[in-house]
Amino acid sequence: MSAKIFPTAQDAQNAFYEALERSDLEAMMAVWSEDEDIVCVHPAGQRLAGQAQVREAWRQMFAGGPGMRVKVAQRVAVNGMMLAVHSVHEHITVTGEQHARPSIVATNVYLRTPAGWRMVVHHASPAPAEPAADATPAAPPGPKTLH
């Protein structure tokens, strides 16, 4: 289906967050394994399993066009020969909003396929504010617009 080859799990992850920022459905689905055993959990959302459910949710999410910046931080990684797991915090800034959204914790799992590394699991959930965040001023807003 797709000609994209990601030589490492990190390459697949970079492409995932680029597709998310660009609201690019085809680029997003090119990051995912073509297998039916894929799982996606959006923050506070139901578990989506298989190509059709995962694609439809991204299609709906991207319908409004691009409008967010995602800063990925505090990665914890466990790497195998065939599978890699990255735990990250996502700091999302939406165009037109003054402050960053509450951060998201995500577990991203990548599988080494004949077509390079692909995502098989994205599990994201809201992360409560950390104590340090309450004691310091809010971070300055990110760049206002992408386009």
Added chain:
Amino acid sequence: MSAKIFPTAQDAQNAFYEALERSDLEAMMAVWSEDEDIVCVHPAGQRLAGQAQVREAWRQMFAGGPGMRVKVAQRVAVNGMMLAVHSVHEHITVTGEQHARPSIVATNVYLRTPAGWRMVVHHASPAPAEPAADATPAAPPGPKTLH
């Protein structure tokens, strides 16, 4: 540290949910990899990383003693030689409560270590009720008590 050997990821997962039901801290920590690269996210909780944080959260959770039953369902699994990922729904019933709690979606990642399969990631978050659940009567309560 521990003499427990889990020959498969599923064995480690079974031990995980048994320890959870028994509120058994030592049995729980025997399921986890002894590495510092472990990650645990409880529903609506912050990401916990490393032995000390993960252990302390279970210690607090287990302080009241056992009192829940966990039914694990709808597993999606991706298995590698060294890593295995299980996506499950957890249906939790708390002793003394009439109805099951809202279900939890969990991503469990297991690593094949020299000491057998161990957990390296547990990411749990509340799953909204599925449409079908609204249309049918609530499930009957589970067994009232364990002890």
